[in-house]
Amino acid sequence: QVTLRESGPAVVKATQTLSLTCTFSGFSLGTSGMCVSWIRQPPGRALEWLALIDWDDDKYYSESLRTRLTISMDTSKNQVVLTMTNMGPVDTGTYYCARVGWSTSYPDYWGQGALVTVSS
Amino acid sequence: QPVVTQSSSASASLGSTVKLTCTLNSDYSGHIVAWHQQQPGKAPRYLMKLEGDGSSNKGSGVPARFSGSTSGADRYLTISDVQSEDEADYYCETWGSNSRVFGGGTKLTVL
Numbered sequence: 001q002v003t004l005r006e007s008g009p010a011v012v013k014a015t016q017t018l019s020l021t022c023t024f025s026g027f028s029l030g031t032s033g034m035c036v037s038w039i040r041q042p043p044g045r046a047l048e049w050l051a052l053i054d055w056d057d058d059k060y061y062s063e064s065l066r067t068r069l070t071i072s073m074d075t076s077k078n079q080v081v082l083t084m085t086n087m088g089p090v091d092t093g094t095y096y097c098a099r100v101g102w103s104t105s106y107p108d109y110w111g112q113g114a115l116v117t118v119s120s
Numbered sequence: 121q122p123v124v125t126q127s128s129s130a131s132a133s134l135g136s137t138v139k140l141t142c143t144l145n146s147d148y149s150g151h152i153v154a155w156h157q158q159q160p161g162k163a164p165r166y167l168m169k170l171e172g173d174g175s176s177n178k179g180s181g182v183p184a185r186f187s188g189s190t191s192g193a194d195r196y197l198t199i200s201d202v203q204s205e206d207e208a209d210y211y212c213e214t215w216g217s218n219s220r221v222f223g224g225g226t227k228l229t230v231l
Contacts, residue, residue, distance in 0.1 A: 037220065039164075047156075047164065047211050049220040060218050063121070096163060106154035106213060108166040108179055 002026035004036075004097050004111035012087050014120045022080040022097030022111060029055055029075050033102025036080040038071065041113075042093040052100065053080055087118045122148040122216040124223035131229040132202045140226050142195040142212030149193035151214050158225075159208040167210075170195050204230050 008020035020038070027034060038050040051071040052060045061069050070083045080097060094115050098107030123145040132138035144151055150172040156164040166179040170188040178186065185200040199206055207230040212223040 039222075046224045047158075047213075047222040049213075049222060052220065060220075063219060098164075104154070104166070104169050104177060104179075105152070105215075106166065106169055107156070107164075110163045110165065113163050 002099060002109040004099060004109060006095060006097050006111045006114035008095075008114055008116065010115060011117050011119055014088055014118055016087050018082075018084045018087050018091070018116060020082045020084075020095055020097075020114060020116075022082070024078050024080070024097075024099065024111075026109075027099060027101075029053075029073055029078070029080070031055060031102065035100035036073070037098050037100050037107055038080075038082045039096045039098060039107070040091075040093045041096070042090070045093075047096075050084075050095075051082060089118050089120055092116065092118045121219065122151065122214050122221045124153070124212050124214055124221050126210075126212055126223035126226045128224065129227045129229065131231055132199070132206075133231045134202060134204065136202050137198065137200045138202055138228065140197045140199075140210050140228070142197070142223055144193045144195070144214060146193065148214060148216050151216060153195045154213045155188065155195075155197045156211045156213065157206075157208050158211065159205070164211065167197070170197075199228075202230055206230055 004024040035054040037052040094113040096113045099109040101108045125143040155167040158164040168178040174190040176188040209225045
């Protein structure tokens, strides 16, 4: 059974750095073809892709947020960490991590999401 | 860079059939897309992957009344025998140029 769970602070102050952890089970990020993506959703708005890390530790970022994002993995802990610097009120929203399966190449299992509010 | 366009809203009567459209920009007209469903207050759920030739690969537990098809740059999600629980936002996603892109989503209202 594949599960993912996001964890991190519910509130961050403007200009601070956000660090979110995705803890997963039921698959290994060491398996060829496996990836984990981070996606966010501002309140009442559409999904926005942020970053992806693959089994080979290759990393891909949203072009518009590239300079603020860092994604990393710890395969021994089954965790993927996303950091976003210089947070602002527009970054308020729900942050999801999702498994990108080797057979689907798309997010086929999603976490429940973590709501992050940026206070000014 | 891929661009994904979706209508903002659609409606369907209970028990009817509705077809949602996702359109890719011309440079990516042959690309694979994924459809995701997001019911109110819930996380998104993977429905299917849809190839440029119209073949699809549905996620675990996705009802048979959800199907996909393709025509040129358009990728369709068809829901047959619409149920009340199908009222949700539906997102189309693709990837290219080392990035992934979601469409703006279609809000489906069940009448």
